Amino acid sequence: MSRTILQVEDLHTSFYTRAGEVKAVDGVSFHVDEKETFGLVGESACGKTVTGLSLLRLLPEPAGRIVGGKIILNGRNILELSKKEMRAVRGKEISMILQDPMTSLNPVYTVGNQIAESIKLHQGLRDEKVTDEVISALRLLKIPAPESRIRDYPFQMSGGMRQRVVGAIAMSCRPNLLIADEPTTALDATIQAQYIALFQDIQRTTNVGILFITHDFGVVAKMCHRVGVMYAGRIVETATTSKIFKDPRHPYTVALINSVPRLEEKNKRLFSIEGQPPSLLNLPPGCRFAARCDKVMDKCREQQPPEVDIGDGHLVSCWKVK
Amino acid sequence: MAEVLLEGQNLTKHYPVTKGLLQKTVGWVRAIDGISFTVEQGRTLSLVGESGAGKTTTAKMILLLEKLTSGKILYKGEDLSKFSAARIKSQYRPNVQSVQQNPWSSMNPRMRVRDIVGEPLVVNTKMTKQEIREKVLEILDDVGLKAEHASLYPHEFSGGQRQRIAVARALALNPNMVVLDEPVSALDVSIRAQIMNLLKDLQEQHNLSYLVIAHNLATVRYMSHTVAIMYLGEIVEYGEAEEIFQNPLHPYTKALISASVLVLPEDETEEIQQIILKGEMPSPLNPPPGCRFHTRCNEASAQCSEAVPEMRRVKENHQVKCHHYV
Numbered sequence: 201m202s203r204t205i206l207q208v209e210d211l212h213t214s215f216y217t218r219a220g221e222v223k224a225v226d227g228v229s230f231h232v233d234e235k236e237t238f239g240l241v242g243e244s245a246c247g248k249t250v251t252g253l254s255l256l257r258l259l260p261e262p263a264g265r266i267v268g269g270k271i272i273l274n275g276r277n278i279l280e281l282s283k284k285e286m287r288a289v290r291g292k293e294i295s296m297i298l299q300d301p302m303t304s305l306n307p308v309y310t311v312g313n314q315i316a317e318s319i320k321l322h323q324g325l326r327d328e329k330v331t332d333e334v335i336s337a338l339r340l341l342k343i344p345a346p347e348s349r350i351r352d353y354p355f356q357m358s359g360g361m362r363q364r365v366v367g368a369i370a371m372s373c374r375p376n377l378l379i380a381d382e383p384t385t386a387l388d389a390t391i392q393a394q395y396i397a398l399f400q401d402i403q404r405t406t407n408v409g410i411l412f413i414t415h416d417f418g419v420v421a422k423m424c425h426r427v428g429v430m431y432a433g434r435i436v437e438t439a440t441t442s443k444i445f446k447d448p449r450h451p452y453t454v455a456l457i458n459s460v461p462r463l464e465e466k467n468k469r470l471f472s473i474e475g476q477p478p479s480l481l482n483l484p485p486g487c488r489f490a491a492r493c494d495k496v497m498d499k500c501r502e503q504q505p506p507e508v509d510i511g512d513g514h515l516v517s518c519w520k521v522k
Numbered sequence: 523m524a525e526v527l528l529e530g531q532n533l534t535k536h537y538p539v540t541k542g543l544l545q546k547t548v549g550w551v552r553a554i555d556g557i558s559f560t561v562e563q564g565r566t567l568s569l570v571g572e573s574g575a576g577k578t579t580t581a582k583m584i585l586l587l588e589k590l591t592s593g594k595i596l597y598k599g600e601d602l603s604k605f606s607a608a609r610i611k612s613q614y615r616p617n618v619q620s621v622q623q624n625p626w627s628s629m630n631p632r633m634r635v636r637d638i639v640g641e642p643l644v645v646n647t648k649m650t651k652q653e654i655r656e657k658v659l660e661i662l663d664d665v666g667l668k669a670e671h672a673s674l675y676p677h678e679f680s681g682g683q684r685q686r687i688a689v690a691r692a693l694a695l696n697p698n699m700v701v702l703d704e705p706v707s708a709l710d711v712s713i714r715a716q717i718m719n720l721l722k723d724l725q726e727q728h729n730l731s732y733l734v735i736a737h738n739l740a741t742v743r744y745m746s747h748t749v750a751i752m753y754l755g756e757i758v759e760y761g762e763a764e765e766i767f768q769n770p771l772h773p774y775t776k777a778l779i780s781a782s783v784l785v786l787p788e789d790e791t792e793e794i795q796q797i798i799l800k801g802e803m804p805s806p807l808n809p810p811p812g813c814r815f816h817t818r819c820n821e822a823s824a825q826c827s828e829a830v831p832e833m834r835r836v837k838e839n840h841q842v843k844c845h846h847y848v
Contacts, residue, residue: 243710243711243712243713244681244710358802359573360802361802388572388573388737389572389737389738389739389778389781389782390572390777390778390781390798390799391572391802392781393777393780393781393796393797393798393799394798394799397798415710415711416711417711418740418782418783422796455712456711456712459711459712459714459715460711460740461715461718461740461741461743461744462740463739463740463743463767463779463782463783469719469722470715470718470719470744471715472712472713472715472716472719473712473715473716474716476680476682
């Protein structure tokens with residue numbers, strides 16, 4: 201059994217706005233093991249990204265705040281760390297790749313400079329040693345000719361290469377946990393396939409645990425070992441990837457998987473989920489999916505369903521599941 | 523066989539690269555290099571490819587937003603370059619409408635839905651205000667929106683609903699053809715299915731032709747009758763959708779399909795095998811000699827880097843541009 205790197209317990213993150221409290225993440229629990237990729241899947245505004253930012257404690261304060269729960273990274277609750285201690289954790293033990301490499305790199309610094317920043321900060325290295333580390337980070341991401349590439353600016357690189365540079369920054373201090381927030385969404389299909397294969401390689405050599413945030417089930421099938429499906433601030437179902445696809449239990453998971461057009465199927469009519477997710481400002485008292493669910497019962501509208509383990513770590517929050 | 527509505531013959535678009543004070547032309551970006559296709563009445567042609575393949579440039583040429591460098595566009599069998607400006611305005615533009623990718627930027631945020639959808643009618647017809655009002659409500663109903671939505675502003679809608687408004691605007695003039703540039707890629711998965719179903723229903727009701735531009739093959743398979751796979755300004759494979767997906771021949775098409783297929787892992791330890799291409803798409807400023815794909819192709823031979831392959835018909839409904847299929 202591999203070691204658990206990250207354990208999130210009952211995390212609550214809210215934004216306080218003029219209109220009221222927005223419960224963006226409302227009681228989320230999951231864990232990520234060493235060498236494992238855990239996928240967090242869901243549609244826009246379901247709380248995936250806010251979960252990722254909460255783990256780094258990078259919420260836009262004071263509006264956004266973690267109001268409850270525990271985030272246990274390498275055995276200690278990082279919510280109890282001071283701001284200064286947290287800075288030592290970010291980039292070293294836990295790092296993040298953002299969606300769009302066009303905006304997450306600084307256009308006026310060379311890529312070498314940007315990778316060197318976290319190496320200097322966390323490892324206290326100087327001069328040639330920093331350059332060596334930068335080159336080794338670029339090599340890890342399989343960027344060709346790293347010795348000359350470190351002097352390039354982001355605009356001199358293609359989208360796929362830039363996203364590799366972002367990956368090199370994230371991996372430069374060999375973190376235990378990598379949060380990848382839609383890292384392949386902005387990339388083309390064949391470049392996306394390269395990027396995923398690359399990260400599978402990196403995971404094998406570095407043992408990094410990856411929290412993979414995405415809306416794309418195709419990427420989940422290729423990349424993730426286990427998956428948590430999020431809806432309106434909660435994880436409604438957690439299981440291994442093969443179970444999620446073969447034996448999905450929550451009606452939302454079933455609907456979401458059915459609404460993805462399959463390449464291998466003839467063009468029959470697509471299944472679509474009617475309606476919209478509820479507003480996070482004004483959540484219904486019962487199950488959040490009740491209003492769009494085709495198997496809804498009276499109980500669903502009144503009480504929140506508990507999370508039930510139906511075996512082998514397959515967790516479902518639905519009144520229909522016993 | 524359905525009637526041909528629009529035909530592109532050997533379309534080319536080269537953009538000049540200029541340098542210096544006198545803006546001397548020092549090179550050409552060969553964005554589109556000799557592509558041909560046909561759009562039939564009531565059917566869908568999809569252009570598929572990655573960024574930089576020339577999909578959107580093709581769409582712009584069809585919408586007459588870009589001038590052709592060479593080649594011909596035939597509309598109902600007539601050469602568009604022979605049309606007078608007045609005839610373009612009265613006969614072509616109202617019949618060929620478009621829906622853009624991003625419903626957050628394709629609408630004026632200060633206009634009400636009623637005015638957004640009604641604007642094409644104000645510009646192109648002599649309908650009275652009352653008639654326009656009625657027509658707008660009718661179209662909104664067609665795309666699944668309610669009458670009370672007409673007086674709202676775009677920001678009051680979700681992404682899926684906005685895309686419905688964009689579709690309503692495109693349909694206002696009862697066009698023959700709609701150019702759909704990545705119509706669902708900005709939307710969430712569950713909403714995508716709603717919009718794709720809507721587009722298919724509308725196609726059947728109004729006998730519309732679609733030119734769909736997409737990078738997601740699963741979307742394309744669901745929407746299209748005919749598919750053109752584009753790479754670096756060229757069509758590398760062209761044919762009936764079912765045939766292309768069942769029996770892809772070009773190595774690029776195979777790689778694209780491999781990258782998009784949703785294969786489910788049998789158990790936790792299995793890793794999915796797929797075709798990984800090396801490198802990236804070269805610059806259209808200086809495309810590689812021979813077959814443009816040979817720098818990334820897994821099946822390339824010596825001949826591929828020397829001779830340019832020709833588009834060959836391998837079956838009645840299937841053409842491919844590759845030396846390996848003669």
